[in-house]
Amino acid sequence: MKTRFTPLVKLKKTTMEKSESLVQKANADLNSAAMALQIAYNSLDDIESPTSGSMSDFLASRSLLSSGRGLIEHNKEWVNFASTQVGHAKEQLKLDMIEFEKFKYLELQEIQKKIKKIKKQEAKDLDEVALMTYSYKEKH
Numbered sequence: 001m002k003t004r005f006t007p008l009v010k011l012k013k014t015t016m017e018k019s020e021s022l023v024q025k026a027n028a029d030l031n032s033a034a035m036a037l038q039i040a041y042n043s044l045d046d047i048e049s050p051t052s053g054s055m056s057d058f059l060a061s062r063s064l065l066s067s068g069r070g071l072i073e074h075n076k077e078w079v080n081f082a083s084t085q086v087g088h089a090k091e092q093l094k095l096d097m098i099e100f101e102k103f104k105y106l107e108l109q110e111i112q113k114k115i116k117k118i119k120k121q122e123a124k125d126l127d128e129v130a131l132m133t134y135s136y137k138e139k140h
Contacts, residue, residue, distance in 0.1 A: 001114060005107035012100040019093040026089040030082035037075035044068040 047064055050057045 001111050003107050003110035003114070005103050005110055008103045009100070009107050012096070012103050016093070016096040016100045019089065019096040023086070023089040023093050026082065026086040030079070030086050033075060033078040033082040037072065037079055040068065040072045040075050044072060 044065070047061070047068060049061050049065075
């Protein structure tokens with residue numbers, strides 16, 4: 001049954017579904033960031049420092065460790081950013097769900113009013129038919 005709230009309910013549902021997909025995308029980004037951070041930690045653990053050799057070997061190892069630490073810092077920032085994005089997306093989804101439920105409730109109230117009005121009209125019609133039938137039987 002259509003009401004004046006039906007288009008709004010459809011709109012709010014679409015908005016809510018978009019927010020759900022944004023939350024899923026943000027979670028996927030967070031998982032990618034966490035995986036990249038873990039890979040960076042693992043690759044840093046795999047780097048072995050030379051115990052003997054030329055100075056260029058030591059400098060190369062130091063440079064490699066430095067770049068590994070830089071990558072870890074970058075990935076930590078990415079994880080933090082992705083976490084805040086997930087938080088924002090979840091908050092927006094919560095607000096959109098509240099709006100959707102609000103209009104859905106209003107639509108339900110409107111439908112119940114219409115059903116009540118229809119039932120009342122049907123009862124009046126049935127009473128009128130019964131009265132007409134009774135009057136017809138009395139005359140014959």
